Amino acid sequence: MYDIKALYEATSVPDAIQLLLDHPDAIIIAGGSDVLIKMREGKLAGSTLVSIYGIDGMRGIHMEDDGTICIGSLTSFSHITKDPVIQKYFHVLGEAVDMVGGPQIRNIGTIGGNTCNGVTSADSASTLFAWDAVIELTGPDGVRRLPIQDFYISAGKVDLKPGEIQTSIRIPKASWEGYEGNYIKYAMRNAMDIATTGCSVNVKLSDDKSTIDDVRIAFGVAGPIPMRSPSAEAAAKGRNVSSETVEAFSQAVLEDVKPRTSWRATKEFREHIAVVLARRALTESIRLSGGEL
């Protein structure tokens, strides 16, 4: 038994919005692999829950006519990894979410929950930051969309207004076309662990594979929320594909990352692996794009 004060099961998005307006103190539960654990710990004990898990319309992945990849917020990690659209156009996301927890967690955990928690260590978040994902929220005043960087406000806090739920995550065509990327999770164990630091990099090379036309990098656990590294991006964008560029890129991350010391690792260790992960992830992204170092 869980210490739940009351449970309301939404049958549709409008129903969920109404339930949230009727019960302003309620907490949204999607897959529950964070909410129920916090409830067990006592942190959320006695809460009222609005379950959105039964809204099947919020599951699944499709590509829209304009080439936007649209991921329903309730899509489980394992279904993202297995999805043909993701495998073809955005495989790095499928690989990133395949590192969450263990197999059973990947069957219950949803990408919407992973992002709405607002935690910096979420395995999906750094990749979504690095690919300029757009968050779609539906609330009493209709639908609004905002860049994922604006969605995250502070540790554990995202821009969800009263009565709003996240309905999908969208990757516009301009954000994925021509890019190849790689995500590296650094953790102490291969399964059932939280990232010490995670790094997601993607590049778009020139047609002759000699120049980095664009590069994007984001980190998890390098600050209170997932973050991009503009200094690193500036150090490599427009430069030739070379080991000097890769080195300058990876050293530049130190200008942006602000990790702290926790029981998992020290600030100094996280800074060190941020540089190493940036180097490795960029090297792999260049390789996947057909470039040579």
Place this chain on the structure above:
Amino acid sequence: MQEKQYKCVHCRINGKEVETVVDVRASLTDMLRNDYRLTSVKKGCEVGECGACNVLINGECFNSCIYLAVWAEGKDILTLEGLLGPNGELSDIQQAFVDETAVQCGFCTPGFIMTAYEILESGKEYTEDELRKLLSGHICRCTGYENILKAVKKTMLKRLGKEE
């Protein structure tokens, strides 16, 4: 004091259509153990880390301790009890666990076997590294995992007609 909230949940458990009224605060582990006496579903960590409560829901593995019982509405659930033959015969994967001494205290075994069942039902051949990853959602404090891995691998190869 808040009034208790109940819900009637209809689902299919081990091939049988069933329904029962549950307290909405119940986990699926609570429902399967208390209402249906399916005690292969173990209460281990109860926070989704150890895999002892693992069951198949619509063909996929879930830790039933962090799955609300009310979500089982309309679902097809399979527990270890559902693997037995009509006269209580063990299934191939259960027998393999016995043959390979993949069982010691036995507490993690039902959960492991249900994950193994999902792996085997896929009909795919996995490498040893892939099998390790697929089995990584379970904790066993006795065996050291090697014999469990062997049991799953042998059964996989046997089903694929590739016995070593």
